[in-house]
Amino acid sequence: MFARVSTYKTDPAATADAPTEETVKRVLEIPGCRGIYFLYAKDSQKALSITLWESEEALDASQQAANAIRSDSSKEQNSQIVDVEQFEVTVSSIKN
Template sequence: MFARVSTYETSPESRLDEASTKEITDRVLALPGNRGIYFLTSTEPGKALSITLWDSADSLSASQQAANTIRADASSEQAMRIVGVEEFEVSASSLKD
């Protein structure tokens, strides 16, 4: 599995609730090879992260252009600034029910 981690700078005008992110998450989940998305907001104002998970390096690579568009749309709609985007191979994962 592979991951793309995007870092954002938020502002007081940022709308980071579930309702405002639903359309964005639906767009990401519709991309071929996507396995999920997490959106994290810092307990301290000013920072947020998104983590998207991909079934293969090929899916990660193929999604790059669409992801760039979705990220730009989301940051504009939610009054955030994109600080960085990095890609990783997932070395280990575990979730409890």
């Protein structure tokens, strides 16, 4: 599995602390997408999105669509895209 991690600087006056349902739906509809997490740190005016991909090929193929969604979402949330990085997921475990 692979991940794309995007870092945003948020506007302290913004009222939204998460992407819209439509944005999440758009991400999940991209072929090869396995999931999305969005982390918001109000005190530090920072947010992260983590998208998970079934393969490196799916991650690479999603780049154009992800760029468009990221741009649209940052405009909606009045945030600035600071960085976008790609990683291989070497451990994954969620406790139920």
